[in-house]
Structures are given as structure tokens and as C-alpha cells.
Amino acid sequence: MSHHLRHQTRGRTVVGCALLAVALGAGATACGSDDPSSAAPYDASDHISFNGPVEAGQKADPDEPLEILSEDADGRITDVTAVDAAGRRVAGELSADGLRWHSTAPLAAGARYTIRVSTENGDGERGRKVLAFETGEPDEQKRLKVTFGPGAGTYGVGQPLTAELSRPIEDPAQRRVVERSLKVESTPAVEGAWYWVDDEKLHYRPKEYWPAQATIRATSALHGIKIGDRLWGARVKPLEIRTGERVIAVTDAASHTMTVYRNDEAVREIPVTAGKPGFETRNGVKVVLGKESFVRMRSSTVGIAEGSSESYDLPVHFATRVTWSGEYVHAAPWSAGSHGYANVSHGCVGMSTANAKWFFDTVREGDLVEVVNSDGDSMEPFGNGFGDWNVDWGEWRSGSALTGTLPNLVASGESARLRPGSA
Template sequence: MSRFHKALNGLLIACPSVVLAGCGLFASPADTSSTPAFHNAAEWPPRIGPAGAGRRDVGPDEPVTVSLRDRDAGIRLTDVTLTDAAGRRLAGDLSPDGSRWRSTGSLTAGSRHTVRVDAEDGNGVPARWTTRFATASAGRTVNVTFGPATGTYGVGQPITAELSVPFGREKARARALVERALTVTSRPRVEGSWHWINDRELHYRPRNYWPAHARVDVRAELRGVKVGDGLHMGRARPVSVTIGSRFEAVTDAGAHSMTVKRDGKVVRVIPVTTGKPGFYTRNGIKVVLDKRRSVRMRGTTIGIPGNSPDAFDLNVRHAVRVTRSGEFLHAAPWSTGAQGRANVSHGCTGMSERNAAWFFENVREGDVVEVRNSRGARMAVFGNGYGDWNLPWATWHAGSALSAGPASRSAPPAPARLRPQSH
């Protein structure tokens, strides 16, 4: 009887209920003594590294090797699989003669791993041996903070991801690995893409607005997976977002009118006033950032001298904010004579107390507000709120590290510029 068949007989003694295919025998990579039936066999079980008797944790960057104890025994390795605790299979190369296997990628930090070795003798009789080991925790991790918080938002709400470690444009491969770890799923399914805003922040949006009443789940997978030198994916709290009805407010600054639609149906047409010369309201698509029952607005906070004819200091009611620099839609009872007729504000969209109260009660964060036919500049894509929808889809998608086009094609972040607030 060959030594290989003796080894297989030994396997049957160790695991009498398993025939030839073997059983799962678990140990650290260097501790084969837990399989006593094979301990004295010359050629089986194989050697599995990293070496080190009694070692429990393996460095995530250490290669795993599998080799035969006796290359002349007529045995050859037929397959080796290395998987982490999440079931992801790590890459490796098997030598042409079936005598050695070596992992080619990094292990998952802080995870249990399973090595399954399949072999056969010269007559094709198979055998299998399995072991498990644990890797050490990562020294440096990339933690992810998702936004917005779990809740209900409008159809224009982008998903945001803020990284604890920067990834410059020169780290294209690392950016791609990080992006693959960030998963957005929606019901119903839509086409969408991440876009790198800067070295630490990504935004995700669909090609078109989110479908009304959709559910969006955001999470980071691949925890412990290497994404750079000594750098592995770390913690990320998942987020679940519910999308409300499709609520859109479109202001025609030239006609001094705002048309409000819900799910495609016009529900209200509101006379408004927008920015006067020198304070023109920005054109473009904006997304509601928050709502405030009352906001104190002062011209001095944005550089208007207190003795200027444009100075103001007012408590404004029913304020809906659409830029970080202070553009709101709000009640402006002092300008009711101009609403629907002329543009007299300092950049905000003003309306009557009654219309502003209605708008405040019906709008939510993430809803879409668009301004057309103003003489103002275009809404900044990034840096002053969510101007994400002002980028064409092709340009947006090109800002993904996983797109076919280079990341350099994406629009550079635009700095926020303070604009005078309305009164």
C-alpha cells in the first residue's frame, strides 16, 4: 500500500464517517499536530505557512504558502482556496507541477481565514485538508462616515461618504478599492455612481432623481481588506434612506413665479421675488439642506456695512435653506408688493407669509429647488451645498474611480463663495 493510501486510511481513522474526500480539520497554519493520523506521514498533510508553532495571529501582508512535504511521492496539489470570514476568496497561484501554492493578494485584517487544500495521487485518488487561522487587526484603517442620517428625504438627496484618510488622484488603484467597498442598493433599482468630490469625500447619485418612495441602503463592505500600504478598510455605520414623494419647486426669476409640483402634478403657483442687481439669485438645481422656523439674518455677517443702504437685521420666518452661504426661500412680508412683479431681494427667494408657511410645511430635506432665468451665476457644483445635479451624467460618472474615463475628467471642486442673504 502506498504512503498516500496509508495517509488516506489514517484520514478515515481520524474521521470515520467521511469517505476519501476528507473532513474539516482546523488548526493554526503551522500546527498540523491537531491531525495526528497524518503527523507521521512523509508526504501528507502539506506544509502551510506562515510558520511559527503556536502562533495565533498572522500579519495581513504575509503571504500564505502551501507546499508538499515530499515532492517525489506522486502527489500533486489540484486546488487551494483561501477565504476570509465573509466568504471572499483571495487570489493565489498554483505551480505548474502542483507542488506549491502561494497567495498573491493581502489577507483581510482582523478576520478568520480558511485554507482548503485538494490533492490527488498518481491514480487520481483525491484527498482534502482544511485549516483555519486568524489575522491581526490592521494598524491603520480607513473609517467611513455616511450621510445623510437614516430618515426620509427628497428625490434630490445625494448620498455622501467621508473618509478618515485622504486618497489623492495619484492613488487611482486605492480609490478604486475604496469605492468598491462602498455599496449603495435601492429598491427599485436605478443606475447610479460615486463621484470623488475631493481626496476625502465622495457623493453618490443616480443618473436621474431617485424614484419617489424608493428605499436606499448604504453600507461599507470589505472590512479589513487592504487598500494601501499598511492601510485597510475599517468601520462604517450603515445608513438606510427612504425617499418621499417627488417634490420640486421651479422658480422663473424673469417671471417672478415659483411652480411647485408633487409627483409631476402642479400643486401651487407662488408669486415670488428673487435677487436684485448686485445680488442676483444663483441659477441651477439646488437641494434643500434644512428648514428653520425663524432665522436672524444680518447684512454685517456677510460684509455689508451697517450704514449701507443694503444693510439689514431681521428675524425671518419659515426659512428653507438651499446653500451653505445663506440662500433661503422664506417669508418676506415687507416685499409683498414686489412679489410676482419685481426682483428686490438680496439673493433669496421671498414670498408671502401664507405661501411661505405652506411651502415650509410641505418641503423636506433633499427636495429639489431650481432657479431659471436669473442673471446670477450658476450654482456651484460642490462646496456650497448640493449642486450635484448640475453636472451632466457623463461628467458625473467620469468622476468615479471605477469609470472607463480618467478621474481627471471630473469637475474640480468649486470653492464656496459668500452671497448676501435676503431680507
């Protein structure tokens, strides 16, 4: 964008907008006034130029800065505004002599801009020029794509939002650009924040659980924004989800009971069995990941050798998954004598078939299952389901590129995702 399209105006050689330039018509002098500043602005096209493609219809390179020049030493630039169709302004700087304005922030790609230039000559007469142009789109390989999750639908109040990036973003400044463009709004409104799980994934959750019956919408203003060297934001499909009732199931591994709360009211107390010594159920808050009416659980998938005293191969009904590594809440009729009395499972929370069916029919994806008083490890924050609620709010905010620098807390490997279940 270094060439200028020149044309003749008022018998002089001048530089005009080489894109879709629209100049305001010359204004008439106000009647009955000798004050030049009270007159309508005159057409400043004959001495204002800006850098752009030399052929009409071409689009500007968003990697090049925008520059506005006054070619008349007696006609100073007093103000420049550059705004795209989305209302985003381009920051710029005007020289002390008023002869040059240049952008100090990158233009957006794939955007249409309107430039308004105000001038003033030595006699105090005001001039104006309006220009319009478009910037080109970056190549596909130069675009950062974002996919919001989960899918549209109704979830429990513990469901975090996710943002998957099409390529890793490691630079802190680039992370700030990305995160600043990802917006989450809820009705009712609540305080929340993004957390960088790793270079390609962010999670969003509020300070407390989502309100019941809330509407949550995630959007992106990343399209056309320059993130880094030759990397631009792509269009992002928005996401809208709703929450249902507030359902929280609390398993006390010491008393061998699960209490299910709906909207903070206890609606059912269920005798259960949790993980026995050596296979203790994880403590902490977990989020329901899905429900399977039938799962075949094999001990070999969780590292127990076939033929050992701990091996099993069981048909399991009404299985509600809470970790990728194989923790479920499910029917366990084979251990009925231990329900409410002892922990004998390999990590899952077992109960009668009737209670398991009721639980299966009651909860939905995103509902909360909390385990207390187990001798097991704490639920991993990330990598084995949604352990987001086990990170306190101060640490969570430190995981935002805008408010902190907390190291990533990714836990567990991909192998955890391959395990069908532990009975």
C-alpha cells in the same frame, strides 16, 4: 509567518498548520474498485505545509502572503481554495510542478480563513487537507473609516448620499479599492454612481432623481480589505434612508413666480421676488438643506458694509435653506408690493408670510428647488450645498474612480458655510 510548526506523523518529520488547523480524517478505499481516483481522499497532512505563526492561537499577519508547500515530490498539489468567512476568495498561483501554491492577492485583516488543499500522488490517489486560521487586526491608526450621510430618516428625491473618509485617498488604485467596496442599493432599483468630490469625500446620486417612496441602503465591504501600504479598511455602519413624495419647486426669476409640483402635479403657484441686479439668485438645481422657523439676517454676513444703502438687519420667518452661502426661500413681508412683479432681494426667494409658511410646512430636507431665467451665476456643483444635479450624467460618471478621471469640481470656500443668510 516564515516559521513552520513541525510534528511527527507516520514516523516522518512533517510541517503542519501552526494556527487553528483542522485536517480531514483519512478516507477509506471504495469497495470493489481498483481505480485509485474513485477512493475517498486520504489525509495529506503528512506532506502539506503552510506558513504561519509557530504558536497555536496566534493570528497571521495579513501583510504576509500565504504559501502552501508539498514536501513530497510524489505528491503534487492540484488545487487550493482560500475563502474567508464572508465568502471572499483569495487569488493564488500554483507552480508548474505542483509543489508550491502562493497567494497573489492580499489577505483581509481581522478575517477567518478556511484553506482546502487537494493533492494527487504518483499512483493517482487523491489527498486532501483542510486548514483554518485567523488574521490579525491592524492598529487603529492604520484603518480607514467611512461615515455615510445623511442620517437615517426620510428625505426628498434629490438627496445625495455622502461618504466621508477618515483620511485622504489620492492614489487612483486605492480609490478604486475604496469605491468598489461602497455599495448602494435602492428599491425600486435605479442606476447610480459615486463621485469623488475631493480626497476625503464622495457623493452618490442616481442618473435621475430618486423614485418617490424608495428605500435606499448604503453598505461597505471595506472591513479588513488592504487599501495601501499598511492601510486597511475599518468596519462601517450601514445607512438606510427613505424618500417621500416627489416635490420640486421651480422659481422663474423672469416671471417672478414659483410653481410647486408634487408627484409631477402643480399644486401651488406663488408670487415671489428673487435677487436684484448685483445680487442675482443662482440659476440651477438646489437641494433643501434644512428649515429654520426664525433667522436673523444681517447684510454684514454676506459682505455688505454696515451703513451702506444695501445694508439690512431683518428678522426672517419660515426660512428654508438651499445654499450654505445664505440663499433661502423665506417670508419677506417688507417687499410684498414686488411679489410677482420685480426682483428686489439680495439673492433669496421671498414671498408672503402665508405662502412661506405653506412652503415651509410642505417641503423636507432633500426636496428640490430649481431657479431658471435668473441673470445670476450657476449653482456650484459642490461646496455650497448640494449642486450635484447640475453635473450632467456623463461628467458625473467620469468622477468615479471606476469609470473615469474627471478632476474634482469643488467650489467655494469654508467661508460660505459661515453666512447666516441674504434677505
